[in-house]
Amino acid sequence: MSxxxxxxxxxxxxxxxxxxxxxLAPRAITGLSGPSGSGKTTLIRCLAGLMRLPGxxxxxxxxxxxxxxxxxxxxRPVGVVFQEASLLPHLSVRGNLDYGAxxxxxxxxxxxxxxxxxxxxxxxxxxxxxxxxxGERQRVAxxxxxxxxxxxxxxxxPLSSLxxxxxxxxxxxxxxxxRALAMPMLYVTHDRRELDRLADVVLHMQAGRIVPxxxxxxxxxxxxxxxxxxxxxxxxxxxxxxxxxxxxA
Amino acid sequence: MGEVVWTxxxxxxFTTVLLLILATPVAWWLARGRAWWKEVIAxxxxxxxxxxxxxxxxxxxxxxxxxxxxMEPLKPFxxxxxxxxxxxxxxxxxxxxLPFAVQPIRSAFEAMGERPxxxxxxxxxxxxxxxxxxxxxxxxxxxxxxxxxxxxxxxGEFGVVLMxxxxxxxxxxxxxxxxxxxxxxxRFDEAHKLAAGLVAFAFGVMLAMLLLDRGAERRRxx
Numbered sequence: 001m002s003x004x005x006x007x008x009x010x011x012x013x014x015x016x017x018x019x020x021x022x023x024l025a026p027r028a029i030t031g032l033s034g035p036s037g038s039g040k041t042t043l044i045r046c047l048a049g050l051m052r053l054p055g056x057x058x059x060x061x062x063x064x065x066x067x068x069x070x071x072x073x074x075x076r077p078v079g080v081v082f083q084e085a086s087l088l089p090h091l092s093v094r095g096n097l098d099y100g101a102x103x104x105x106x107x108x109x110x111x112x113x114x115x116x117x118x119x120x121x122x123x124x125x126x127x128x129x130x131x132x133x134x135g136e137r138q139r140v141a142x143x144x145x146x147x148x149x150x151x152x153x154x155x156x157x158p159l160s161s162l163x164x165x166x167x168x169x170x171x172x173x174x175x176x177x178x179r180a181l182a183m184p185m186l187y188v189t190h191d192r193r194e195l196d197r198l199a200d201v202v203l204h205m206q207a208g209r210i211v212p213x214x215x216x217x218x219x220x221x222x223x224x225x226x227x228x229x230x231x232x233x234x235x236x237x238x239x240x241x242x243x244x245x246x247x248x249a
Numbered sequence: 250m251g252e253v254v255w256t257x258x259x260x261x262x263f264t265t266v267l268l269l270i271l272a273t274p275v276a277w278w279l280a281r282g283r284a285w286w287k288e289v290i291a292x293x294x295x296x297x298x299x300x301x302x303x304x305x306x307x308x309x310x311x312x313x314x315x316x317x318x319x320m321e322p323l324k325p326f327x328x329x330x331x332x333x334x335x336x337x338x339x340x341x342x343x344x345x346x347l348p349f350a351v352q353p354i355r356s357a358f359e360a361m362g363e364r365p366x367x368x369x370x371x372x373x374x375x376x377x378x379x380x381x382x383x384x385x386x387x388x389x390x391x392x393x394x395x396x397x398x399x400x401x402x403x404x405g406e407f408g409v410v411l412m413x414x415x416x417x418x419x420x421x422x423x424x425x426x427x428x429x430x431x432x433x434x435x436r437f438d439e440a441h442k443l444a445a446g447l448v449a450f451a452f453g454v455m456l457a458m459l460l461l462d463r464g465a466e467r468r469r470x471x
Contacts, residue, residue, distance in 0.1 A: 050367050073370035074379075080371040086364055090386040099382075100372030148372050 003060055005152055005184050009046050011053035018042050018053055018208040024152070024184035026060075031199025032188045039208040040188045041083075044156045047186065048080050049073035059152055059184075077104070079145030081155040085137040087129040093140050094125045100148030107147050118180060119143045119173050135166030139173060146181075153185040159194060167194075174198055250439070254446075257423040260335070261403040264342040268399050269392065271343065272350035277384070279351065280358035291355075295348045302345065306412025309341045313413060333415035338423075341413050342403045349398040357391020358384065393461060401454045404447070 003026035010019045018039045024030045034040055045051040049064070050073050057065040064071045079100075087096050097115075101107045116122050119139045124132065132140065138158050145153060159167045171194070178185075178198060187198055195202055203210050279291050297305060312319045313331040320330060331337030365387060369379035385392075407425040414421035416430070424443050431440035 048371055050370065073367070074373050074375050076371075077373075078371060080368075082364070082368070086368045088365060088368065088383060088387075090383075090389075099369070099374070103373035103378075144372065 002058075005047075005060075006058045007047065007055070008057075009043070009053045009055035011055065013042060013051070013053065016042070016208060018046070020205070020208070020210050022203060022210050024186055025201065026184055027182045028200040029178055029185045029187050029198050031195040031202040032186060032205060033190060033192075033195060033202065034205030036190075038205045040205050041156055042208075043205070044080070044154050044186065044188060047152070047154055048078050049076045077149060077151045079148055079150035079153045081138065081141050081145050081153075081158045083157045084161050085129075085134065085141070087132075087137055087140055087144075089129055091129070092125075093121065093127050093129060093132070096129065096140055096144050097121075097125075097147050100144050104147070104149040107149065112147065115143050115146050118146075118176055133166060134162045135169045138162065138166075138170060142173070142177070146177075151183055153181070153183055155185065155187045157188050157190065160190065171197060250442075252419050253422050253424055253427045253443075256335075256419060256421070257404060257425075260338055260342060260423060261400045263339045264346060264403045265396055265400045267339065268343045268346060268350045269354075269396060272347065272354055272395065276351050276354035277358055277380075279355045291351075294351055297345050298348050302406065302408025303412060305345055306341070306409040309337075309344065309409070310413050313337050313340075332413050333417060333421060335420050338410060338414055338421050341409050342406060345406055345409050346399045346402045349402050350395045353391045353394040353398065354388060355391075357388035357394075360391075361387050390461065394458065397454055397458060397461075401451065404450065 005024040007023070008021045012018070016037075016039065020039070020043055022030075032040055032043070042051065042053075046053050046055070047057065049071055052065075052070055054067075055065060056067075057063070063069060064076055087093075088099060091099060097112070101112070116125070119142060121139060121143050124136055124140065129137065129140070142155075142158070159170060162170065175197065187194070189195060205211065275294070279287055310332055311317060314320065315329045320328065331340065361384065365383050366376075366379050369383045370376070374382060405425065406423075407429070410421070410423055410426055411429075414423070414426065416422045416426050424447065428440050428443050428447075431437075431443070
């Protein structure tokens with residue numbers, strides 16, 4: 001059984017064509033950036049099973065989609081954090097956390113306590129969701145996704161609707177999450193700083209395709225093994241030659 | 250007097266419960282369906298607002314008559330006609346109040362947007378599960394509004410009942426018809442009692458609706 005997620009989609013929605021092939025490493029956050037309308041959200045929706053485009057998707061050796069089969073969203077152990085607050089407004093914070101947990105076969109009290117601790121949800125538990133700040137809401141949404149026992153976590157610009165202060169408040173939680181979780185995660189964002197702090201690998205998307213972006217994964221890997229001095233020297237040489245570091249190396 | 254009030258309330262209660270059950274899937278389909286012709290259906294379902302009750306009553310009378318295409322299949326069950334019966338009145342009231350149930354429920358489903366159902370799906374709720382645990386509770390104000398409107402509208406109906414009810418005491422005689430008959434026979438004192446009762450009832454309903462609206466305003470998340 002191969003760990004991680006292998007994906008290939010090729011199809012059109014309306015006039016837009018998505019042709020994406022990617023692999024999400026088993027224990028890493030894969031960052032995905034790209035201009036608005038480049039298909040990032042469409043890709044997330046296809047991965048979550050909310051939308052169906054022709055293609056193939058295999059998660060830890062299980063086929064979720066191929067030519068004949070398609071697991072709809074409610075049969076996929078996938079956690080999704082949407083861009084804007086997506087908490088169910090008729091439920092309390094606890095009700096939201098329970099909603100997915102119950103349907104995923106329930107979670108132990110320890111698992112609940114762990115997620116509550118990890119995301120600092122303790123003081124929020126009894127509150128109604130209308131009284132939460134933007135940052136608190138996204139933390140609850142994240143906790144709810146985790147408690148549904150996903151094997152793949154998808155985050156679609158989870159911080160983009162937050163102000164700078166709320167962002168600064170939630171990023172440390174995401175970093176802790178990264179260290180604590182052993183599952184593939186896809187993190188979509190426009191924000192360079194979020195990518196720098198959270199993503200292990202960065203993919204770039206343009207016009208429905210995964211393209212070699214400013215940060216190619218192979219570059220990142222190549223550069224990661226070098227000392228800061230070597231990296232600087234390489235960058236300097238690249239600047240002089242007017243070339244990108246990877247093609248130089 | 251008590252009997253006519255009881256018949257009216259019974260009619261309104263049956264109509265409200267049955268109509269809410271019937272209108273829910275229709276409203277859901279109108280809110281979520283993608284068929285291009287759904288607005289055609291929506292228009293047909295809204296007709297009872299525009300048509301004079303006499304027109305509706307006339308067609309229903311024909312439909313309920315013995316030997317009509319609607320009554321023919323019911324013959325083996327011993328039902329010859331539904332005209333001048335309580336059951337017929339309930340069906341007529343359902344048709345007459347249909348738009349008052351479908352519209353608010355449809356609006357509530359539409360206001361909800363697609364997102365909550367998608368969220369529920371990503372949390373492993375099947376479509377039916379999500380409908381009962383997310384869509385219905387989120388649209389509860391629409392249901393409450395629909396229930397109040399349908400109940401009130403049924404209490405206030407006159408033309409349709411006049412056409413197909415027949416004013417049989419304890420069966421099809423309702424308050425609005427009784428008031429008409431009392432006035433016809435110049436029994437103003439009794440007419441006053443029933444009429445004033447309806448005015449108070451109507452005021453109570455409108456007040457309830459407005460308070461409901463304000464509550465919704467206040468509770469809306471920022």
